[in-house]
Amino acid sequence: MPDISLTMDVALCLAALAAGWIDAVVGGGGLLLLPVLLLGLPGGTPASYALGTNKAVAIVGTTGAAVTYARRTPVDVGTAVRIGVAALTGSTAGAFVAAGLSTDVLKPVVMVVLLAVGAFVILRPAFGTAPSTAPVSARRVLAAIGLAGLGIGFYDGFIGPGTGTFLVLALTAVLHLDLVTASATAKIVNCCTNAGALATFAWKGTVFWQLAVLMAGFNLAGGMIGARTALKRGSGFVRIVLLTVVFALVANLAYQQWSA
8 A cells, every 4th residue: 555645545536436437427537547646646656556556446447337337228248348359459569569659649649539529429419329220230340349449459558548438439430329338338348458457567566456445446336326327317418428528638638748
């Protein structure tokens, strides 16, 4: 357990609760949780400990949200797991590439893509409000495995922020899911990628397990509440949260790019 104050413990637990809720609704909880961890851990702590502890916390909330969704809404678990395995492969490749290339090169491109996504969602009010009634073809499933799995998985390993949000958008667009079902499917995919990342951090010994267990309980509560909120409020509510997270991502990446 790192040497931090009781006040900071409380702040980290509240951040874990809020991040779990955001992640369950539309993804992007790491935007809140990781910066708070980086600020809250003692000075001089390597960033890898914040990353590892973040994954140990996030996987609990993500799993709780996935189970809550699966119990209350129809989710094609088989397809989600296949996409998740592809995403795990993609994130591993992305991490290897990131080791030898500055992510600053790609951040402006990601910001432009996010702004385009935000504009698309605003101009297409019906996007993700209702699922397609036609059966999903094998071609669309393969496209989802390639884009949402390998492609976004690679992005997760290479840069990371907003992976859950990109998954929701890709699954909605490619598989013609409504936003609630896309969020549910994205949670299962996130479980796969988080498990792979956590295994790596655990192997390297860069996880504060006691702190992670404390925060994980709050993240689990946030994830389950968030999933119930999305199911109760529907796709229109998820759309509002989605737009909020997209523009928060743009602001976060812009700050990282130009504040240095």
